[in-house]
Amino acid sequence: MTRIGYAAGAFDLFHVGHLNILKHAKSECDFLIAGVVSDELLLQRKNSAPVIPLNERMEIVGNIRFVDRVVAETLPTKLDMWRELRFNVFFKGDDWRGTTEGVRLERQFAEVGVDVVYFPYTMTTSSTGLRRALDLLEARSDRGGLPASLQA
Numbered sequence: 001m002t003r004i005g006y007a008a009g010a011f012d013l014f015h016v017g018h019l020n021i022l023k024h025a026k027s028e029c030d031f032l033i034a035g036v037v038s039d040e041l042l043l044q045r046k047n048s049a050p051v052i053p054l055n056e057r058m059e060i061v062g063n064i065r066f067v068d069r070v071v072a073e074t075l076p077t078k079l080d081m082w083r084e085l086r087f088n089v090f091f092k093g094d095d096w097r098g099t100t101e102g103v104r105l106e107r108q109f110a111e112v113g114v115d116v117v118y119f120p121y122t123m124t125t126s127s128t129g130l131r132r133a134l135d136l137l138e139a140r141s142d143r144g145g146l147p148a149s150l151q152a
Helices: 016-027 039-046 054-062 078-085 100-111 127-142
Strands: 004-009 031-037 069-073 089-093 115-119
Touching (some): 078 100, 100 115
């Protein structure tokens, strides 16, 4: 049976952790679909807009050699995305393992025959950390305190 994988994420401020998830996912399936979460869903789920707009995030992810197809994740749940795409393995960072959301997802996917595979979360870099750094730089800039190395 062909293993069709689905790896979803915001993929905002693309970094090595995102690349690792996609690389590991491709090693575990024959065909990898990357779902890029829409701006609207990110606002609903995380109460913050992405730095990079959806079409640009999709362009970046779609050009990663491990990705066979890129789609916008616009449906409200991963199960809805499964109904649309019919993948049989779902990939996620292990920061989801054991969480309420992760356990619920595992149960739902088990009912429809989808395996959930977790990969190690990249501790050294995160979009949240990058966003915090950008916010700090912006705050310093607003106060005139931008470091000389970053001044134009």
